[in-house]
Each structure stands twice: as C-alpha cells, then as structure tokens.
Amino acid sequence: MLTTQKSESLDAPVVTITTATTALDFNNNNNNTSSSDKQQPLDHPILITRSSSSFHHSISHNKRSIGSTADNILHSLKISTNVQHQDHSTPASPIPSASDAQVVIQNIDDFVIKGPIGYGSSAVVYSAVYTPLNYRVALKMIDLDMFERNQIDELRRETTLMALSKHPNVLRVLGSFVEGSKLYIVTPYLAGGSCLDIMKTNFREGLDELSIATILKQALEALAYLHKNGHIHRDVKAGNLLMDEDGTVLLGDFGVSSSLMDTGERGVRKTFVGTPCWMAPEVMEQAGYDYKADIWSFGITAIELATGHAPFAKLPPLKVLMMTLSSDPPTLVRETTKHKYTRVFKDMIDLCLNKDPAKRPTAEKLLQHQFFKQAKRREYLVKTVLTDLPPLEQRPHKKIPQRQISITKTDEWDFQDDDTDETSPDDATKEKQPSSSTSPQQPTGTGVAAAAAAAAAVGSNQQGSGRRHISFGDVVVKNPPQPYATASSVQAEVVVAPTKKSRFVVEETSREQPTDVTASTTTTSSLGGIPISRQASIVSECSSPMLAPTSGAAAAAIAMTDSDGSEGVKKGRFSVNKQAAENNQATVDSTTTTSSDKSITKSSSHDNMAAIDRAGSTDRKSRFEIHHGDQPTAAATATATSTTSSAASPQLSAVTALNNLSLSRDNSLSSTNGHALTRDGSSHSRLPARYQQPLSDTITSTKDDHSRKVGRFELSSESSRPSISSNHSNHDKDVLHPYEYSSSSSTSPSSSLSRGQLLRVGSDQVMPTFQTHMEELLKVNETQRNLLRELSGILKSTTTSSSSTSSLLSSSSILKKSASTIDTTQLERSNPSVDELLSTVDTLENQLQTSIRENQSLQRENEALRREIENLRHKS
Numbered sequence: 001m002l003t004t005q006k007s008e009s010l011d012a013p014v015v016t017i018t019t020a021t022t023a024l025d026f027n028n029n030n031n032n033t034s035s036s037d038k039q040q041p042l043d044h045p046i047l048i049t050r051s052s053s054s055f056h057h058s059i060s061h062n063k064r065s066i067g068s069t070a071d072n073i074l075h076s077l078k079i080s081t082n083v084q085h086q087d088h089s090t091p092a093s094p095i096p097s098a099s100d101a102q103v104v105i106q107n108i109d110d111f112v113i114k115g116p117i118g119y120g121s122s123a124v125v126y127s128a129v130y131t132p133l134n135y136r137v138a139l140k141m142i143d144l145d146m147f148e149r150n151q152i153d154e155l156r157r158e159t160t161l162m163a164l165s166k167h168p169n170v171l172r173v174l175g176s177f178v179e180g181s182k183l184y185i186v187t188p189y190l191a192g193g194s195c196l197d198i199m200k201t202n203f204r205e206g207l208d209e210l211s212i213a214t215i216l217k218q219a220l221e222a223l224a225y226l227h228k229n230g231h232i233h234r235d236v237k238a239g240n241l242l243m244d245e246d247g248t249v250l251l252g253d254f255g256v257s258s259s260l261m262d263t264g265e266r267g268v269r270k271t272f273v274g275t276p277c278w279m280a281p282e283v284m285e286q287a288g289y290d291y292k293a294d295i296w297s298f299g300i301t302a303i304e305l306a307t308g309h310a311p312f313a314k315l316p317p318l319k320v321l322m323m324t325l326s327s328d329p330p331t332l333v334r335e336t337t338k339h340k341y342t343r344v345f346k347d348m349i350d351l352c353l354n355k356d357p358a359k360r361p362t363a364e365k366l367l368q369h370q371f372f373k374q375a376k377r378r379e380y381l382v383k384t385v386l387t388d389l390p391p392l393e394q395r396p397h398k399k400i401p402q403r404q405i406s407i408t409k410t411d412e413w414d415f416q417d418d419d420t421d422e423t424s425p426d427d428a429t430k431e432k433q434p435s436s437s438t439s440p441q442q443p444t445g446t447g448v449a450a451a452a453a454a455a456a457a458v459g460s461n462q463q464g465s466g467r468r469h470i471s472f473g474d475v476v477v478k479n480p481p482q483p484y485a486t487a488s489s490v491q492a493e494v495v496v497a498p499t500k501k502s503r504f505v506v507e508e509t510s511r512e513q514p515t516d517v518t519a520s521t522t523t524t525s526s527l528g529g530i531p532i533s534r535q536a537s538i539v540s541e542c543s544s545p546m547l548a549p550t551s552g553a554a555a556a557a558i559a560m561t562d563s564d565g566s567e568g569v570k571k572g573r574f575s576v577n578k579q580a581a582e583n584n585q586a587t588v589d590s591t592t593t594t595s596s597d598k599s600i601t602k603s604s605s606h607d608n609m610a611a612i613d614r615a616g617s618t619d620r621k622s623r624f625e626i627h628h629g630d631q632p633t634a635a636a637t638a639t640a641t642s643t644t645s646s647a648a649s650p651q652l653s654a655v656t657a658l659n660n661l662s663l664s665r666d667n668s669l670s671s672t673n674g675h676a677l678t679r680d681g682s683s684h685s686r687l688p689a690r691y692q693q694p695l696s697d698t699i700t701s702t703k704d705d706h707s708r709k710v711g712r713f714e715l716s717s718e719s720s721r722p723s724i725s726s727n728h729s730n731h732d733k734d735v736l737h738p739y740e741y742s743s744s745s746s747t748s749p750s751s752s753l754s755r756g757q758l759l760r761v762g763s764d765q766v767m768p769t770f771q772t773h774m775e776e777l778l779k780v781n782e783t784q785r786n787l788l789r790e791l792s793g794i795l796k797s798t799t800t801s802s803s804s805t806s807s808l809l810s811s812s813s814i815l816k817k818s819a820s821t822i823d824t825t826q827l828e829r830s831n832p833s834v835d836e837l838l839s840t841v842d843t844l845e846n847q848l849q850t851s852i853r854e855n856q857s858l859q860r861e862n863e864a865l866r867r868e869i870e871n872l873r874h875k876s
C-alpha cells in the first residue's frame with residue numbers, strides 16, 4: 001500500500017472510481033483507506049464513474065484532437081476545480097451528485113480498441129482511441145474476476161494515486177472504469193512502448209551507455225518525485241519504463257501491482273505475477289522497507305538495460321531469491337557486455353545495489369552522480385533508440401501465460417478457525433498485536449521464508465518469462481526524503497501496518513485455461529534438482545537471522561515439486577502473521593495436482609513435523625508453517641503416505657532437512673506433531689542420543705551454504721497430535737530419519753534434548769559430549785533440587801521430633817533413591833545421625849552450587865554465541 005503524505009508538489013485531485021451497476025461495487029465502505037487520503041486537500045476531485053446517471057452525457061467534451069500529454073487531455077476533459085473534500089472512509093455515492101466532479105472516461109463504448117500492444121502478467125494493454133476526443137490512448141484491461149473485493153479497493157486507491165501524480169516522467173492515469181468484470185485503466189499511448197519491449201525488439205544485448213543514462217535519468221527524476229511525495233513504486237524495471245515518441249521516458253505501473261498484493265481477503269485468488277529479480281533483499285525479507293527498495297530496483301534496471309536482462313533472470317524465482325539474499329549484490333560485469341561501459345556506470349549501479357538500504361543513495365542524491373552528467377536530451381533517444389523500431393502494434397508481443405500469484409495481506413487472520421480451508425490449521429496466537437515499527441535493516445526469517453515460499457510458488461517453470469513480480473508489505477513512508485538531503489538525514493521511518501495479521505496467498509493459476517487449472521498449470525521446483533516434499537509442515541525460527549535463509553528455502557521448497565519437472569504447486573496459501581515487530585507467522589498451503597503427487601510424496605509423514613523452536617521467549621512467537629493444501633490440517637498432512645526425502649547435495653540436504661523441521665520460537669506453537677529444535681525449551685524429555693548426530697549431520701551439511709547457522713537449540717517433539725505420531729509410516733523404519741525417534745524409546749510422546757543442551761546448528765563442530773554432559777548436569781540439578789526439598793521437610797520434622805527414627809529412615813531412603821550422583825555412603829546406614837544428614841545436605845548444596853555455576857557459565861557462553869551470531873549477521 002502506498003500511502004502519501006501531503007505534499008505541495010503532488011497534485012491534489014482525487015479520482016474516485018465508482019460503478020453503479022456492476023457487481024464490483026467500488027463504493028462500499030473502504031476501511032482500508034489510508035489516513036493520508038483523508039488528509040489530502042482535495043482541490044480537484046475528479047469522479048470517474050461508470051454510472052447510469054445523467055452525468056454520463058452532461059459533459060460537453062471538447063472534441064478537438066489534443067496533444068499527447070495527459071495534462072492536455074485532462075484539461076480538455078474540463079476537470080472540475082471546485083474544492084471538495086471527500087472522505088474516503090465513508091462510502092462514495094455510486095451515483096454522482098450535482099456537486100460531484102465531472103464524469104469523464106466511463107464507457108468502453110467511448111473507445112475504439114485497436115490491437116494489443118503489450119501483455120502484462122495480469123493485464124492486456126490495447127492501443128485505443130478515445131473517440132470523444134479522438135485521442136490515442138493505451139487501454140489496460142484487467143480482469144477483476146481475478147481479484148478480491150478489497151484488492152479492488154486497493155486498486156482504486158492506487159489508481160487514484162496514479163492519477164494524482166503529475167510529473168513529466170510519471171505515467172499518468174487519465175481515467176479508469178469498470179465494464180462487466182473488467183477494469184480498464186486509461187493512460188496516454190506511448191509510442192515507443194516499454195524499454196523492455198524496445199530491447200526485445202531491437203536491442204537484445206542491451207543499450208549503449210549514453211542512451212541508458214538518458215533513460216535512467218528521466219526514470220530517476222520520476223522516482224525522486226514519487227519518493228518526495230511519500231510513495232514507493234516497488235516495481236521499477238525496464239518493463240515499466242515507457243518511452244514516448246519524443247524520447248520522454250515515463251515510469252508506469254506505479255503502485256498498482258504492489259497494492260494489489262498488499263491487501264486482500266483470505267481466498268483472494270489472483271493478482272499480478274512478477275519476478276523477484278528486481279526486488280530488494282529487504283523486501284524479500286519482509287523486514288520492512290522503504291523507498292530505498294526502489295533504488296535497488298533501479299540499480300537492477302540499470303543492469304537490465306545494459307545487458308538486456310536482469311541479473312538472475314534465467315533462474316527460477318526461488319533461486320533468484322536465494323541468490324539475492326545470500327550472494328554479493330549483482331554488479332555490472334563490464335568485460336562481458338556488448339557495449340563498453342564506463343567505470344562510473346558500474347559505480348552508480350554498485351551504489352544502488354548495496355544490501356544495506358541505508359547505504360543506498362536517495363534518488364535525489366543519485367541524480368547528482370557523475371553517471372547522469374552524460375545524459376543527453378531526450379531527442380537523443382529518438383535517434384538512437386526509437387529509430388528503426390517498428391510501431392508497437394507491429395512488434396512481436398509475446399503473450400504471457402497469465403499465471404497468477406497473489407500475495408495478499410489481510411487485516412485479520414484466523415488460523416485457528418481455519419481448519420476447514422487451506423490455511424494453517426493450527427495456531428494458538430490469534431491476538432492482535434500493537435503497532436510496530438520495523439527497521440528496514442532488520443530482516444526476519446519469516447520474511448525470507450515468506451519470500452521464498454512465494455517465489456517457490458511462482459514456480460521454476462516460469463523462469464525466463466521476466467514478467468513476474470512479488471511484493472510484500474504495507475509500508476508507509478513517514479519521512480520521505482527531502483530534496484538533496486543526505487542519505488543519513490533522510491532515514492525514512494518504515495511502519496509496518498499496525499495490528500495487522502497478514503496472510504499472503506500465493507496462488508498460481510492459468511488464465512489461459514481456466515477451466516482446467518489443475519491440469520494445465522505446471523510449476524516445478526528445481527532447487528538444484530532436489531526432490532522436495534510438499535507435504536511438510538514447517539515452523540521456522542523467524543527471528544533467528546542465521547536461520548532465516550534456509551528456513552525460507554525450506555519453506556519455499558515445500559511449495560516445490562520434484563525435479564523431474566512434473567507438475568507441481570498449483571496453489572499455495574502463504575500466511576504471515578505479524579504479531580509484533582518480530583512476530584511472524586507464515587503458512588503455505590499448497591495444493592497440488594494429482595500428477596504432482598507422485599513427486600510430492602517424498603518425505604515421510606513425520607518428517608514434516610520436526611521443528612526448530614526456541615522457547616522461553618513466550619512473547620515472541622514466530623512461526624513459519626507450510627503444509628499441504630490438499631490436507632486441511634497438519635494431521636492430515638502427516639498421515640499422508642510418504643517416502644523419504646532425498647537430498648542430492650549438501651545444500652539440498654539442508655533444505656530437505658529444514659523441510660522437515662518446524663522452526664519457531666515457542667514450543668506451544670510448534671505443536672505440529674513433529675520434533676522441535678528449541679532454545680531453552682522446558683519440559684521436554686530427551687531425544688534418544690542416536691538421533692542427535694544425524695540431526696547435527698544434517699544441519700551441518702549446510703555449512704557450505706551461506707545460511708550457515710550457529711545456535712543453541714533444543715530438540716524436542718511434541719505430541720499435541722498423537723494421531724500423527726501414531727501414523728508414522730512404516731517405511732520410516734527402513735530409512736532412519738534424522739529426527740526420528742522410536743516410540744519405544746520414550747513413553748512420553750514428547751522427546752527432546754533437555755534444557756540447556758547445546759547444539760551448534762550448522763557449525764562445524766557439534767558437541768555431543770558436551771550435550772550429554774549438560775544433560776547429566778541438569779538431571780543432577782533436578783534430582784538435587786527434589787532431594788533438598790524433601791530433606792528440608794524431613795529436617796523440619798526432625799527438629800520437632802529429633803528422635804523420630806522413621807523420619808530419618810525416610811530421608812535415608814529418599815536420598816538413596818534419588819541422589820544417585822552423590823556419595824550417599826553415609827546414608828546407607830540405617831540410622832544416620834542429624835549431623836550426617838546435615839553433612840549430606842551440605843554436600844548436596846555444594847554440588848548444586850557447582851551445577852548452578854556451570855549452568856551460568858553455559859548461559860554466558862550461550863550469550864556469547866548469540867552475540868557472535870549477531871555479529872556475523874551484521875557483517876553479512
């Protein structure tokens with residue numbers, strides 16, 4: 001959601017899109033209306049409506065042919081200038097009143113539609129003539145059937161913003177209307193088409209540096225304008241840089257796609273599809289981001305213009321995501337490009353592609369970079385770029401399969417009562433959280449997982465389409481950068497929408513074959529060709545930065561299928577619960593086709609249930625959970641027939657392993673019937689030692705990965721769903737799963753490494769001996785505590801009746817029974833004296849103190865490890 005602040009440089013009119021007659025009523029309450037909408041001084045309300053009212057013909061259109069600028073057409077349309085404050089929190093009237101602004105573009109009949117000039121991921125763009133003005137326009141047609149109600153509300157608001165933006169380099173929406181189930185957005189026709197289109201037609205290996213500088217400078221002017229007005233574009237890419245016939249470059253598609261992904265109800269089916277290639281790491285991480293995300297995308301776009309494609313464009317989305325998060329930022333490799341590029345160009349790109357958003361320059365600042373000093377006047381582009389380009393209509397336009405990914409945030413989430421649908425079946429955390437601010441520099445594992453899952457759901461079969469985008473998050477730029485402010489002075493405050501529980505619905509369908517989506521949609525996973533279970537339930541340690549990437553990968557992997565390319569994820573629901581700044585919950589429900597089942601059933605049912613969990617911070621419950629959409633509950637998932645996950649490489653092994661892990665911070669939340677790795681968990685019984693090493697083996701297999709993790713965890717298994725454990729597949733006996741524990745090994749359904757046991761996850765050395773030692777110490781502690789308690793009771797009674805032999809005997813037997821680790825020789829005597837007992841107590845106390853000291857020392861070490869992790873994270 002883009003939220004604007006009042007700005008002098010932003011046009012104030014509000015465009016209200018209404019429809020009086022369609023089912024897609026834009027005029028109901030719109031609770032999502034941003035406060036800033038209300039704050040806008042609405043000097044120029046423009047009501048663009050599809051209405052049966054007499055206003056339809058009430059405007060005396062100036063039918064002269066006008067120039068090619070939006071201003072001209074708006075002027076010609078006699079936009080009302082009367083001041084009219086319009087509160088978007090109240091329903092707008094579907095029928096414009098006399099005081100409403102003029103009805104402008106409202107009817108498809110007013111257009112003569114020519115051929116398609118472009119295909120977006122969720123729209124077809126037509127060349128058209130607006131007949132009342134004989135004005136050439138581009139008509140973007142979006143099928144509203146693909147969106148939910150509040151997505152449409154969002155679309156309305158974003159379209160409004162697009163209409164408000166008045167900058168020579170920002171594509172302005174002239175109007176929009178609904179016809180049937182289609183939303184039409186009218187923009188000026190830009191004869192050059194998008195830069196992507198231009199490159200695909202004539203410059204497949206990229207443009208020359210001067211042209212790029214000329215294009216990018218204009219784009220940057222547009223970005224600076226948007227940022228200054230509190231907007232984040234979030235979809236900067238060559239495909240959204242449109243060129244007019246005079247060489248003017250306009251930034252298009254602003255806000256629409258991202259807004260559609262930001263909000264929406266559960267069950268939202270589709271929104272736009274995109275690729276994460278342009279997405280800033282912090283956006284992927286959902287850590288909260290600001291306008292600097294656009295600067296990253298801008299840098300990627302620069303590479304795109306220089307090479308003809310974005311970095312990682314050929315990779316499947318998940319890999320793009322992993323590469324973006326774990327690798328060094330992409331850069332311009334000047335040696336391999338067709339054109340010669342200067343070091344200055346590379347330097348400019350590198351500034352943009354700093355993983356730390358705070359270190360990226362603002363758009364204003366970037367404009368002063370030396371690279372842009374070489375930018376030519378726009379006429380230059382006419383000569384160098386537009387010459388020899390066939391008209392838009394005659395260019396080969398690749399029709400993009402209309403696969404859809406919807407990533408939708410809802411205001412409410414209700415995993416707990418959601419068992420009947422495909423969302424997360426279990427969740428104990430329904431309470432809303434207070435508003436929170438999140439630093440853009442604070443990645444969360446959930447975010448990574450979310451992005452990974454989303455990316456995975458996009459599916460690797462879409463690689464190369466280059467027209468996908470995924471965006472996340474409600475972001476409000478509270479302090480947009482001021483012109484020429486330094487980077488440090490313009491730290492924007494990023495506010496993640498408060499008290500929101502978010503659900504990202506990742507769904508893929510095929511618009512082209514809507515009647516047989518299941519059969520027609522193919523999404524394959526190919527994380528190095530690893531077969532990955534889709535029947536896993538993952539609860540991830542969200543806030544452990546070191547865990548994040550892999551947990552994300554694991555999450556993503558869930559939504560993937562076998563490497564054999566068989567059909568895969570059809571539909572996923574991905575839910576993220578933002579309980580607090582760091583409290584996230586994500587769920588991916590994936591529904592697969594029958595054909596994909598064979599490739600999906602590659603993990604044992606209980607594999608799905610392992611969990612890495614850090615307990616002890618009960619106020620921080622983070623979970624990333626993925627389960628198979630075909631089964632409404634985790635239990636169903638767990639009982640599914642399954643085989644063993646196989647990892648083809650260490651990295652894959654790690655992913656697979658994490659597939660089988662639930663990562664969360666709270667044991668209560670990891671009640672997905674699986675084992676849990678927890679921190680400081682309590683009341684877990686011990687996992688049989690034979691499974692400790694496999695666990696560490698598996699985890700340390702990630703050591704070559706960038707997402708190596710160091711931490712102390714507790715491995716546990718909970719039994720909130722005994723049916724699952726009872727349904728462990730027989731094959732489990734054949735293939736020992738790293739987290740398997742034999743039911744005979746413990747009478748308790750819960751098993752774990754006991755409190756304080758150390759496990760260096762992903763470190764080079766696991767410390768099984770140390771674990772055992774710790775375990776023993778803790779056992780001794782517990783025993784001693786009980787012993788002391790009982791002794792103190794006995795001593796009390798001894799004081800009152802010092803001759804009470806029975807008490808002494810009792811104490812002796814207690815000591816013998818429980819204090820196996822201490823020297824109880826003296827207790828062997830049938831009548832120990834009080835002195836002897838006191839001496840024993842002293843001994844026990846000493847041992848207890850020793851144990852406590854050891855514990856404290858371990859805790860200190862734990863703390864040191866934690867700091868080490870923090871340091872590593874900051875360094876990376």
Ligand SMILES: Nc1ncnc2c1ncn2[C@@H]1O[C@H](COP(=O)(O)OP(=O)(O)OP(=O)(O)O)[C@@H](O)[C@H]1O
Nearest residue numbers: 118119120121123125138188189190193194197239
């Ligand atoms: N106003 C316009 N004038 C001329 N061509 C346009 C205009 N708007 C869009 N196009 C063409 O239509 C194509 C599709 O546009 P659209 O905005 O739907 O998709 P996109 O932004 O490239 O993709 P996505 O929707 O996935 O982000 C563009 O790449 C461009 O070539």
